[in-house]
Amino acid sequence: MAGLAAAHELASAGVDVVVLEGSDRLGGKLRLGEVGGLTLDLGAESVLARRPEGLDLIHAVGLDDRLVHPETITASIWTHGALRAMPPTVMGIPADPAALAASGIAEMPAPRILPAPDSDVSVAEFVTERLGRDVLDRLVEPLLGGVYAGSTDQLSLRATTPQIAALDDDLLAAAARYRAQATASGPVFAGLVGGVGQLPAAVAATPGIEVRLGATVRSVVRTPDGWRLSVGPTTDVETIDVAAVVVATPAPAAARLLAQEAPDAAFALAAVDYASMAIITYVFDDAVVPEGSGFLVPPVDGTFIKAATVSSNKWGWVAASGRTVIRSSVGRAGDSTLLQYDDGVIAARALADLRDAFGVLPEPADLLVQRWGGGLPQYDVGHLDRVELIERSVAAVPGLEVCGAAYRGVGIPAVIASGRAAARRLLDVGTIES
Ligand SMILES: Cc1cc2nc3c(=O)[nH]c(=O)nc-3n(C[C@H](O)[C@H](O)[C@H](O)COP(=O)(O)OP(=O)(O)OC[C@H]3O[C@@H](n4cnc5c(N)ncnc54)[C@H](O)[C@@H]3O)c2cc1C
Structure with missing residues (x-):
């Protein structure tokens, strides 16, 4: 999505753009798929509207x-043996201590003001x-x-x-104030009827954008006139000459691609860890x-799943199918053991958790x-310093x-x-022209 957004900005300014996508499908973590005859998001499914x-x-x-906006954003925490309505928080910092106490989710000792x-x-x-x-x-x-x-x-x-x-410093008072302002400013999330996974193809249809699938970029090297990319399978590498390059891959691939021309950035990128998961x-x-x-x-409760979304409660267009759609997620940074099971085991264990949480659930139709x-990249302590270093290293390389x-x-x-x-x-420094 980042690369497509860059392509859209450039194409809108009249620049010809080629998007080189290594896989056979556009969109990265935005992806549509069919389950039980319904086309649904299998990756990202909502967009922050704030x-x-x-x-x-x-x-x-x-x-x-x-x-569209969600029909409901009322979420629960499954803990202490029950689904408990989540009290108002700012990323988990209680904004209403009385509501937290009533929820039975967590005990809060007297806050320390530091x-x-x-x-x-x-x-x-x-x-x-x-x-x-x-x-x-x-x-x-x-x-x-x-x-x-993470x-x-x-x-x-x-x-x-x-x-x-x-x-x-007074976290609870500040959280209450922040929350009061935030609720006043409209819906928090948005989605698309048919799934946010439609966005990549819609962006790629912008005039001036050419997409090539199965086009893994293997190296990015400066030439006297611009850049030379090596693209495609190792047995059949093609070279493509371009005026400028936007590297929009996850960090491990970016580290490899920048190794020659921006080695400091490459080194820093190689240290960014990723979490694997399954939906x-x-x-x-x-x-x-x-x-x-x-x-x-809460991970301390030791369940197999870490979250569940009832898509047919959340999105009106999913509810309109007349079916119940639930997506659950498993996998956290540093714990990839769950993902070593085969798909059948993952699906059965996640369903067992859903039944524990929701009570009776029939066999799924699909x-x-x-x-x-x-x-998902992990922003560990010091991440922003690392990003500043990467940005400085890349900024020193024109184009x-x-x-x-x-x-x-x-x-x-x-x-x-x-x-x-x-x-x-790229447009502002005039590296490329329309
Ligand atoms: C399961 C899941 C659910 C999520 N849900 C949400 C959500 O609901 N809302 C939200 O806002 N965010 C969500 N996110 C986060 C968000 O979707 C992603 O962070 C974001 O889409 C990543 O976009 P990106 O362009 O940086 O990278 P990616 O989507 O990873 O795209 C990078 C692309 O680069 C390609 N590539 C890699 N190497 C090469 C190479 N050498 N040559 C050519 N191509 C290459 C890849 O194939 C891929 O298509 C979710 C993430 C996940 C994993």
Whole structure:
């Protein structure tokens, strides 16, 4: 999506762009697939609406008429043997201590008011010192697990939860104020009737963008006039000469591609870790499930799944099918053992957890296990320093840019923003002309 957003920005300025996609399919983590006769998102499924970039691109490629908002965003935490309505929080920091107490989710000791740390720290260290371990384990950890599939012991406070880092020293009071302002400003998420997985193809249809699938880029080398790319299978490598390059791959591939021309950036990129996960989508004919968008699970509870979304409660267009659609996710950073099971075992164990959480569920009419190896980059403590180093190293090389989830945000609007910014830098310095 980052690379496509860069291509869209360049093509809109009249530049001819070729998108070289290594796989046989466009869109990366945005992907549609068929389950039980329904076409559904198998990767990302919603777009943050509080930032403009996702909605802007949807508008720019003419998908406005499919824009929708969730029917419900009321989520639960599955803990202490029950689904418990999530109290209001700012990324897990309680914004209403009374609601937290009533939920039975976590115990909160008397908060400690401490000054902001001088340097980056882990989310776990910051929260535990101020609000205790239970709030971390049962609220913050499952929420961050949902976004980053990571562990708060490693995740950087500055990079992953700037909202928390920006709260002032009295965390609870600041969270309550932040939350009050946020609820006043419209829907939090958006989606597309038919799935957000439609966005890549719509962007690729922009005049001026040529897409080549199965075109793995193997090297990126400067020439006197621009850049030479080696593309395709090792047995049949093609060279392509271009004026400028935007590297929009995940960090491991970017590290390989930048090794020759921006070695400092390559070295830093090679250190970015990734979490692997799987999304299991179930379609039921006659299931009765509780209201609400789904639930998150604290890792301390030791369940197989880490979250479940009831897509047919969340999205009106899915509900219109008359079926019940549930997607559950498994896999966290540093714990890939669950993903070593075959698909049948993963689907059966996840279904057993769903039955524990929801009560009775019939046999699904159909299901699909979508694995996402290297799905989400981990923004460990110090991540933003690493990103600054990468950006400096790349900025020293004219005609080269990077973008994507490895840098300053993993969500769809953030990666679109990074792609657009990469394109704008190329246009602004005049490296390329229309
Ligand atoms: C399961 C899952 C669910 C998610 N849900 C949401 C959600 O609901 N909302 C949200 O905002 N975000 C969500 N995210 C996060 C978000 O979808 C991703 O962070 C974002 O889409 C990543 O975009 P990207 O362009 O940086 O990278 P990618 O999507 O990884 O795209 C990179 C592309 O580069 C290609 N590539 C790699 N190497 C090469 C090479 N050498 N040559 C050519 N091509 C190459 C890959 O094949 C891929 O197509 C989710 C992520 C996952 C994994």
